[in-house]
Amino acid sequence: MRSWCAVYVDVGYLLASAATRVTGSSLRSSVEVDYPGLIAALVQQVEADSGLPVLRVNWYDSGARPGGQPDHHQDQIGLLPQVKLRLGRLSYAGEQKGVDVRLGLDLALQGRSRVADVVYLVSGDDDLTEAVEEAQGAGVQVKLLSVPGVNGLSHAVSKHLRRAADSELLVDTETIDTCVRSRALPPGLVPTTGDGEEAVQAPEVAPEPSSEADLDLDLDVELDPDLDEPVPDSIEPEPVPVAGTSEAADETVPESEPSGTPVLSPSPSIFGQRRATELVLPPPPGWSASAGGEVGVALFDAVAYAVVSSWCRTATPASLADLRGSRPAIPGELDRALLLDLASRSGGDDIDDAGRHQVRERFWHHVGRIRLS
Template sequence: MGLNQTAIFIDAGFLLSLGGHRAAGTTLRSAFTTHYESLVRGIIQTVKQNSGMSNLRVYWYDASKDGLFTEQHKRIGLISGVKVRLGRISYNGEQKGVDLRLALDLVGVARTRAASVAYLVSGDDDLAEAVEEAQDLGMKVVLLGVAKSESRLGVASVAEHLALTADSIETIPDQLLDVAFTRVIEWDQEHSEKSAIVFKAASDSDDGISEVRSTVPTPAVMAQKSSRQKSVEPMSYADVVYSSGSGRQGYQGNAVYEQKELSVAEEIGGKVAESWLALTTQAEVLELLADKPQLPLEIDRTLLKDCAQVLGEWTTDQQKIRRVLRSAFWEYLDRLM
């Protein structure tokens, strides 16, 4: 191999979901703040300590509308040693082209011998072939993940095939994640109650949502709602540790196992609704109601990502689980009425 140095490849969606969930208990972007400079520099330092080598470059992969740089992407791109590579967000909210760009860059760096070791921050099984090709060209590929003790792999949300393909697995220090990701706000009952008033008023209005757009709750109404809603407590699934055990006979063959999954999914749906309501504006509540029962793409993606963090990608792909997640989101809001 040529130069004795590293290159770091970061799937931003993967990393931000894990870091945000650790800090705020949800992948909802508005629920946490990411300190990008600290995060990138901390990862570079972690790689240097692990490898003893200097770093060629950090490749940061994300998606945006029409593949254009947002202000956030510009800020990340201005960090020394970072190159931002953007895919596109499709009509249905999915990332397009991100994995392809990462795979091409990984193989390209290996082919040109610009680095001898790649550190990959991703868990996507689709990258396994690119990893193997880079290895065939003489590059060592190390997975850099977020520690999860209850996972058999020791890291969160990494496909087993990708883990088996990589040369080794290292973890990002917990201290770095605690510094780089910060919860925006604790559960705010007063704010949630105010949004709930708008939710109820819009739902009850004979003339529809348009009548409520200029409505501002009075202190008297707020006090009345507060006394009526004291029974609604914040939900938390942060302590849920889910394990399939060694005796699992399959999703359809174990009713008890399935019921536990559905119960966890229901709790997650309520937690996402709670987090969203505590951080949203009255205008956003009205927009949500206008499309009921359809959920905005951001909320729907958050439900699926949060569920995958607890139950795994395969379980979250089950339609029954997805229906429970979405129903629980609406049921939480309905209970506030």
């Protein structure tokens, strides 16, 4: 009888951990994923490690459409060769339902049937520990395939699950860095002025001016809304040379509106400096990036700041208005990212009610600091 290996992928864990490595937050919507390339790289890695061909990649995720139905990306994944799409569903609160149960049952039942001799589990969920032990009881070797963090260590893997597995290896860092990319516009693509600075700077948090004198504006100059440039109140038309003079041969009469004012057209450089409005979260006073080690309030603030900052990279002003209007309820994806990142950075699997309250309070604090750029 031919021997096989199989891969069981907890997509929620895979993408959240990959997003943390790429963007600093587990917010899944902050990254774009090359799914065919990612799955092909995982297959290549496990075949090289086990020396066995892959029987199947079991892909566990929640259906993105109502009723647990797959979206376009999930449909395309299900059509890939040797990939089995196993979907749960999303609750009204945006929480995954049925995904972990499907994965655990498949792992235990297929393990008893000896569908594969070696199983690679891409997950860090403590709830799968018993399913791993059931498969091992049937003679199946279970290896953890975890996502590396920026420190090179496995990210967000339960110690109980790590202890139960036969061994653990890391997904190749090149696989993550190549197949998972941030949705944010790279700094090199931001339009710049001739001085090399950004065309639109994020405004600093400052008190609003109380009078026209504080604005320091020249009230005799108005702004053309189409050009974002000052335009004088009146423009003197160029003198028209009289026919038959020497000047008429070299000069042309400018095109004019019926009133005699020349038509002003924006230069290409003006359009090159314009870009869509984006959301910017200024760093708090005295804040500096850190790879970890925060305690107490500093930890809650760092986690909340990372999630809000990551969300800002792809959000729109309308999204910001909707988010602020939903207070105090935090959308499910953002709330999951807050709790997952807090558990990961604190090194614990369980978060008490006080910790949940504080990280959510810091979340709304930073949402209130978002500015338009």
